[in-house]
Amino acid sequence: MRFTAFAAIAILLTPLPAMAQQREAKKPDLIVAISVDQFSADLFQEYRQHFTGGFKRLTDGVVFPSGYQSHAATETCPGHSTILTGDHPSRTGIIANHWIDLHAAREDKNVYCAEDETVPGSNSDDYTVSDKHLKVPTLGERMKKANPATRVVSVAGKDRAAVMMGGHDVDELWWWDGKQFTSYANRKAPAAVTRANAAVAQQIATAQAPLPLSPFCERHSQAIPVGDGKSVGTGRFARAAGDAGAFRISPEFDGAVLALAAGLIQDMQLGKGKTTDIIDIGASATDYVGHTYGTEGSEMCLQLMSLDRDLGDFFDFLDSTGVDYVVVLTADHGGNDLPERENMHGIPDAKRVTGSISTKTIGKAVADELGLSENPLHGSGVGDIWVDPSLTPGMRDKVIEAAAKRYRADPQVAAAFTRDEIMATPISHGPPEQWSLIERARASYDPQRSGDLLVALKPRITPIIDPTHGSVATHGSIWGYDRRVPILFWRKGMAGYEQPLGVETVDIMPSLAALIDLPLAPGEVDGRCLDLDPGPASTCPAK
Template sequence: MKRNSLISKVLYVSFALVTLNCLTSVAAALNRPKLVVGIVVDQMRWDYLYRYYDLYGEGGFKRLLHEGYNCENTMINYVPTVTAVGHSSIFTGSVPSIHGIAGNEMMINGKITYCCTDTTVHSIGSKSAAGCMSPRNLLTTTIGDELKIATDFNAKVIGISIKDRASILPAGHSANAAYWIDNSTGTFITSSYYMDKLPEWVSKFNKEYGGHTEKEISYSAYGNLMTEAMAKAAIEGEALGQDSITDMLTVSFSCTDKIGHKYATHSKEIQNIFVDLDKKLADMFSYLDQKIGKGQYLLFLTADHGAANNILMLQKHGIPAEGFWPDKTADELDGFLKQKFGVQKKLVKCILNYNVYLNHEAINSLALNLDEVKKYAIEWLKRNPQYTYVVDLEHINEASIPSVVREKLINGYNRLRSGDIQIVLNPANYEVSSDGIGRGTTHGVWNPYDSHIPFILMGWHVKPGKTNAKTTINDIAATVCAMIHIQMPNGCIGNAIEL
């Protein structure tokens, strides 16, 4: 009996040691950073990393380049290259065809709708309608959503930006909060989608930093200051990265886009705002080192899109460039179709994101054939030499266009929310206002100036290095999720890069 008892004890102890060893191995395998910080710089062309390199200090962009892993050849693989789509694609690892955000504005239930509009919620922290927003139009999960799921919803996820869409869409559906500026008050607000009352730390922040005009915030370095300060306040107020559960903070610097639109890519104003941003990044990195611990947080920096060089500047130096007037084109096309089919009803709703939206309700009520209307519309548009291609979005694969452009059109086409016909302009041609071609710029097309973006990882488990291998915007979410051992978002089509 004693022998059997001894054998049983030995087996029990052995089993316990094996079990403990397995649990220890699992714990080691699930080692994660304390905090994931996703930074998006709105309208940051890839070449801004180098154009102002000599003006940057050592702690911001240069630190990213020297200490981080730099994916030099990261491209956006869809159109349109605009803010809402970019922020959605970064954090879902997906494309408009799947995640459903087909533009800053898009067609939902027959109406042109803002990407984050939600009439079922109300503003928190403001009496205006600026908080009637939510992520409900986004059809897939984000990195933050998957982190929530992986931690049984114990992780905290917060989104910060001046712009509502740049805060709401990155944070995802299950985020604890997203905060953005109400331009009527100059303060950070949120939506009843997330909470019923602003936290005390947000109210305190608004008293200290709020009350400025939209011009003072969005078109000056104060916007950078306010965004960085709010990010720090969120870390302090929500104790992000302060326990054993990984949290996530998404931060989008938006005044770079506002200034870029107004002054263009080679202006003193855009140079100044990026030099200022460099200082804010250096300060933020230093703060994270002290608060979270150097090497204890995983940080990435990227952009939602780039920007075209100004038309007038290019023309001055003999480079082909021209403006495109969407409203004028839509009216002229509508007039042609009315005459062609002998009807009075409006057959073209609008041109948005270089998509021609036909009036399906009118076409159906007049018993017209949609394919025939599209055929004549395409034939008319093709007469204009400014358009490289004009494509029926339901039949993209039948179009004689380069594969790289075809892929971007397919990825950008959501059958319920996009238009009927895609106009692809000649290079360096872009949409301008009815006032004419000014000193500013815009973005939205497939070309490298709009689609080549930075993507740099730094911090937890990241060794310095770089790659020129082809990377897409979708690979960002796939890479971050692989690094922290969580499932990639449910619409992700990206691949994790090899670090």
Template structure:
């Protein structure tokens, strides 16, 4: 009897294996005429796993394709601009030139935004902070596509300029981001007019303004998930402020605060997806013989994570609404005449705010930046006999710049002695895991090409972030339970560390007819661009860091 059961079990196992092999063998590769790449800002792998059983809309659909639950942004400084720059360039930030959201320019003594470009203007405000792709020294999949298929169309939309621009690249037909009080805007090069540049979104902006005036957005619990999300309500104290995590949030009284609250709500993702659908339909993306690209960066998860944390009722409602709106958007892609490949990933992850984590026993504490750098400067002035503060950390205390008396470029001697003295002090700080001299980081051998992103040393992660001339002189990895962020009235949580809660993100590939397949080993975000290129017959540059991963089981790229 025992022998009979063993043989039966073996036969069943063989039959299952043969069936599975046959299923995978029959699976076809995607053959898209439209590639849609979606980034959900601050959508950590932890957040995806926490809410995955609750998905009923677009996130459920996308989770029925090729799922990498352990994707990685494998660099150290996990911020929005550098993270987005990896998604479709196939390169780490040390090759995209986008080492942080901001860096300090010692030639001018000023902080520089990652996409700042004084040669252009904004369509909505000629005096506003002008941006363009110029600072990104790498090309994107959209640029590669345009090089071999000039008739291909490339559009990028986002709630943030850095989400729209870094994903769609240097040759996009349109890059639009949401500006509260105006609608979707873009940048204007010399010789162009704002009206010309805004033409693709002018009608949409007009409708948006009229709709918002007639039906003001009020953020309360979505009906379907209200009970589940409302159960997470609780009282907290952060930065000396007592507040209740609950919806609806207290009503703003000023016009500026109303715009701020609208921006940091699910409304931003809603209108971003609506514009993406409008552009798809207006320009017939995916309807012609060529391959088109639509990039979408959804910013609300990040806004809400920063303001309310990642595991309260606010984020619960946001993820439910995101799932719903993505479902509506994916349904609209049924009209596309050609095949569609959809990719979803994130620019970085994010942990919850320190006080809630500490209450759960994790021992998280904040490192308050201004007094921390002030104390370090005072010690260096005393130890080295300096008459000025030699360190600047305007973009955050994880990247510190050594400056001279005029807050500009120091002498070689001053740079060397200040850096050495500062590192000796910083590495004794119990809040610090490791600190590095960026000049030493540049000389490190890169991690092996086949190194798993989850096994990289901290130094190797830092090296992937370090771009010469932009990254700081002193690069710091605070310990995982030490958060270099100050809580304020509209800011409680952050990201940017080299630790897995900030690096791990889901990476999903979906197309109609895809066989659901969970791939549990890590995938780097720099692999996305060459994988999409392989699926569309586009050759990427030879110097990219990523590699193509076959989407169809058992078949080559």
């Protein structure tokens, strides 16, 4: 399915005079960095033979089918923070989508990764979008610092994706707020955004009929009961007129984001200046579909087949500009299907977490054991857990020890690491597929923001107790199905190759930096340059 706004925006584009300038031929005119939210290596492998559009084109380039978001916190914000910084969350400071700051001045101690929590009256649900929590520069920032003529653009379905890939110094940064594409306060909408919002509003106002199923997608169409009369697996994205929520959880959404990106590229004449420009694109619909319906039903099949076609249209548009562009496509994290379907498909040990590991349950037991009047633990019970900072140092140590012991004894828990254990672990620089669990935890750990404990569930345990309301499936675990993502590079004339061994998303930024001769000092970032030349020559700097 092609999103009609893409065509509408293309029609409304105002031709601008060409601004092509002489530049060294070996450098690309434009870097196009695309993140497909929750596009796991497993999904890439499953659908690869069926792609005929944009994904198919990318598989003719340099393919790393086993890329890794190496860290433990496989969530949207940390994952996006690695892609164009070259750093793990331990350096970017983006340890999760949300974390707890018990010293925050406001009543709500939850902090959203892309907010400014010091704004009066704000909370982690009603927030002001900000880049303040990202501690390191992005590739676009480095490019602009090296040459202020560089244009940096970031567009995404989620604010945190746009912010974490764009960084602190952008020319245009836009995300979907549930009703329209928006940006920071007092930023004037360029014509491309105005056109996109008008086209999307018209699209939402028009009802969407059920999408047709190809024979391949028909095979995925099977109703999976999840309780209370709810089932998933046979959806076809029928949508009532005016339903913006359903629009966001559909293939239409990514089409809108790509259409906006195309409009900004053409209006701004990206890639036609004196230096290389960059546009970052966050396609978020795959994640919304994965959470709402799981990864193995008709819904995901329709989503990925549509995105493949939309990416093909987008690349055709880029071809028409005459710009020499390089594309990298990856994901912020992988994902796992709902356990009810996994049970039916040969995985009998897949299950949902129980409430026994919640901080309410564990914290009460610890408080009773140590004679405390209040629960000393904060957090969900999975991932980071914070201990009440008002306790004496000695009592905090006792709480951490008692809580860790109880978590480790729970049959759902694979590991519970303390702050001291994690900080004593060096950052690994070995193959990401060989990292120990605590090395994965260390790559996510920022001592200023992370918890006093980190709890990891055993594999195939979904941290959603009740699937009858909201999400049925998720990601965020320390395991391979959430860590493994494809990393695909493409440029016209590139002699492609495929490397099945593990590389990391932090390797993307230094690899792109090398293509534009942007120097990085040894150890300046966590990632390394990936040689994109299949022969004896190298695209990486000489050592």
